[in-house]
């Protein structure tokens with residue numbers, strides 16, 4: 283079909299679509315205007331808005347992207363995908379900017395609402411995780427590549443998949459969703475989310491706010507859709523749905539295995555249990571500061587957060603002393619035993635995992651200490667103390683601000699124990715050392731997606747180290763820190779013997 287005819291056809295389709303949205307043309311009401319706050323970007327709360335969106339009638343009753351059924355959400359996201367395909371990449375860039383601006387401007391309110399709903403983590407970090415969404419890469423990553431030679435010109439471009447199914451964790455409900463939206467829509471896709479039920483309200487509030495602003499800016503609703511009352515069954519429906527082209531799953535072992543078993547392309551950001559090795563050459567003050575900063579971040583909810591430390595005997599006591607100077611509070615052996623009894627119950631079957639007490643996940647260090655009758659000084663960020671590898675805090679992903687320190691004979695033994703404690707997740711490992719041989723040995727053995735030297739875990743996501751941010755670190759499927767290219771198909775466009783003019 284000649285380009286001119288194609289162009290005329292898409293212009294006519296766009297005009298008809300626009301007309302269909304005007305009042306009195308049978309297409310429902312126009313998109314609501316966002317609240318004025320100088321920037322056109324609204325400050326919004328998680329409360330349910332009064333009206334249902336313009337595309338709702340056509341797409342099964344959605345409320346600015348919030349749907350009751352997977353079928354309706356997929357249909358709406360498919361319709362939005364088809365509209366997005368007819369839009370320029372500049373419109374995707376507008377979407378990216380909207381998500382970044384809304385997260386920054388609503389960070390305080392949304393962070394508070396996320397904490398109130400999930401009841402895990404720290405307010406300062408809930409807010410910060412939304413403020414830093416601006417570090418997530420967008421359309422600027424879609425750089426095409428080319429080959430040019432005697433036989434013409436070949437261009438490699440990045441095409442979207444279509445509708446993506448997204449699963450988000452309770453540990454960072456809205457930040458994960460917002461980062462995924464930026465990556466996925468920048469790449470030209472739309473998305474249906476099944477959020478964690480305990481973080482669904484804030485996720486839905488974000489989706490409503492995003493869609494309102496998208497509709498205002500580029501005239502498309504439902505670029506992002508979400509299931510209002512998510513369940514394991516609705517997640518499974520997404521995994522099986524014919525209208526979903528790929529999955530992006532961020533969560534623990536159960537959902538990671540379910541996604542790996544789904545018969546779809548899956549980007550799986552699975553669990554971790556990041557170990558830290560500290561050898562005799564390390565800068566101990568920097569190591570202690572880094573461990574406290576990383577493990578105390580959002581009360582150790584980060585999948586990349588430092589969960590257990592293996593330190594060589596010759597510097598062990600000095601390292602523990604440095605922890606005390608950096609915001610840590612040292613528990614005695616009996617205090618650690620008491621906390622362990624509260625935090626874990628014995629495995630259900632011989633050789634199985636100790637069972638984590640979810641009520642303690644993401645609680646403040648002072649709250650954990652209180653449970654065992656200890657009052658910690660104000661400003662305490664992290665509890666720590668000496669344990670051995672038989673303590674369940676070492677092999678289990680505890681997600682609470684207590685970090686066990688295990689004494690090792692030498693760096694070789696510390697690295698071997700670190701390797702065992704990570705269970706082959708291949709997620710994240712950290713070393714504090716000035717010995718490049720130890721770094722190399724650990725890097726090779728651990729084979730993790732993130733390997734951080736001499737900094738806190740967050741430096742692996744561009745926060746104090748080089749690189750960019752995402753809250754979905756794809757580990758078993760190997761994509762690493764996700765970015766727009768993770769959600770594209772590589773397309774080769776070939777012109778034979780023409781267009782090369784040298």
Ligand code: NAD
Pocket residue numbers: 449450451452453476477478479513514517518532533534535536537538540550551552553554584585679753754755756757
């Ligand atoms: P979770 O596994 O309990 O829940 C994650 C999501 O999966 C939720 O939406 C939940 O409803 C759903 N789900 C759980 N089991 C399922 C199943 N069998 N089938 C379908 N859906 C299922 O995890 P969480 O407590 O919300 O988050 C913490 C976990 O996520 C930790 O293990 C952490 O390491 C991991 N995580 C990984 C990354 C990463 O980037 N790799 C990021 C954040 C969290």
